[in-house]
Amino acid sequence: MTIDWNSFTPWTALAGGVLIGMAVAMLLLLNGRIAGISGVLGGLLRSARGDSAWRLSFLAGLVAAPLVFSVLGGHASGWIDADFGTLVAAGFLVGIGTRYGSGCTSGHGICGLSNLSPRSFVATVCFMATGVATVFVTRHLLSI
Amino acid sequence: MIVFTALLAGLIFGLGLLVAGMTAPAKVLAFLDLAGAWDPSLLLVMVGAIAVAAAPFAVARRRTMAALGLDMKVSRAGTLDRRLVLGSLVFGIGWGLAGLCPGPALVVLGTGQLKGIVFVLAMLAGMAVFELLERRQARLALVRG
Numbered sequence: 001m002t003i004d005w006n007s008f009t010p011w012t013a014l015a016g017g018v019l020i021g022m023a024v025a026m027l028l029l030l031n032g033r034i035a036g037i038s039g040v041l042g043g044l045l046r047s048a049r050g051d052s053a054w055r056l057s058f059l060a061g062l063v064a065a066p067l068v069f070s071v072l073g074g075h076a077s078g079w080i081d082a083d084f085g086t087l088v089a090a091g092f093l094v095g096i097g098t099r100y101g102s103g104c105t106s107g108h109g110i111c112g113l114s115n116l117s118p119r120s121f122v123a124t125v126c127f128m129a130t131g132v133a134t135v136f137v138t139r140h141l142l143s144i
Numbered sequence: 145m146i147v148f149t150a151l152l153a154g155l156i157f158g159l160g161l162l163v164a165g166m167t168a169p170a171k172v173l174a175f176l177d178l179a180g181a182w183d184p185s186l187l188l189v190m191v192g193a194i195a196v197a198a199a200p201f202a203v204a205r206r207r208t209m210a211a212l213g214l215d216m217k218v219s220r221a222g223t224l225d226r227r228l229v230l231g232s233l234v235f236g237i238g239w240g241l242a243g244l245c246p247g248p249a250l251v252v253l254g255t256g257q258l259k260g261i262v263f264v265l266a267m268l269a270g271m272a273v274f275e276l277l278e279r280r281q282a283r284l285a286l287v288r289g
Contacts, residue, residue, distance in 0.1 A: 004181035008185055009165055016163035016166065020161065021196025024153075026153045029211055041268075045275045046275065061153065063253050064158070066251060078252040079257075081170065082169065087263045089241060089266075090238040090239075090266070091267040095269060095274070096270035097232065100228075100230060104235060111197065114197035116201075116220070119220070122224055123228055127232045
């Protein structure tokens with residue numbers, strides 16, 4: 001393993017993490033809800049029991065973030081290199097996988113681990129493992 | 145009020161992802177590329193977020209009601225089953241293919257990239273298939289009694 005020190009951004013990573021933690025704490029303590037993105041989004045596809053308003057506004061906040069970020073003087077990074085076929089396959093797997101697994105990087109990796117949940121620990125190990133394995137196969141075995 | 149606080153939480157969450165650089169699929173893929181030039185940044189994003197959120201979770205676990213009056217939906221119950229493991233394994237494959245998970249995907253959607261829209265639509269399709277299969281399962285269980 002070689003660490004790419006030129007790309008490693010410890011301070012912005014920590015600062016961004018702190019902001020994410022604050023958002024999670026806010027939604028939890030004020031609204032009593034878990035800021036797990038796949039859960040918030042997936043819940044919209046359930047029969048509405050009058051709880052779609054907060055979901056939609058939370059998601060709207062996420063979508064509006066690049067605009068606010070650039071107004072504040074930041075440069076929004078997010079250029080996607082993957083081709084359309086890969087994106088369709090990847091998006092589908094992320095959608096169905098996070099719903100069966102009851103969470104994603106935010107719901108399990110951040111909220112669940114903060115909550116000391118054994119399920120989230122197992123889920124996080126699982127998606128990190130296949131994420132690493134997939135990158136290994138595509139980059140080093142297939143050289144895509 | 146809960147709609148406003150949710151909007152603000154979503155916005156701060158998205159800004160956090162942008163500040164951390166986690167909306168760039170290349171950076172996420174570099175984190176997952178243990179055999180290549182590894183970028184450990186994502187690990188520190190998790191460390192920062194968990195360091196801030198751990199204490200609020202400890203407080204929330206002892207409450208039944210949140211500050212704005214809704215029920216506190218925080219629980220560690222739930223079974224560690226095959227669904228959780230298989231679902232998470234499948235999610236990881238998708239994550240490793242494109243370097244996008246649900247949060248960053250929605251933030252990228254806000255940059256207006258066509259590819260971001262395509263990914264989010266495919267993700268919604270995956271979630272919709274899950275809902276359809278769940279409903280079918282529930283109907284079958286009802287028929288079987």
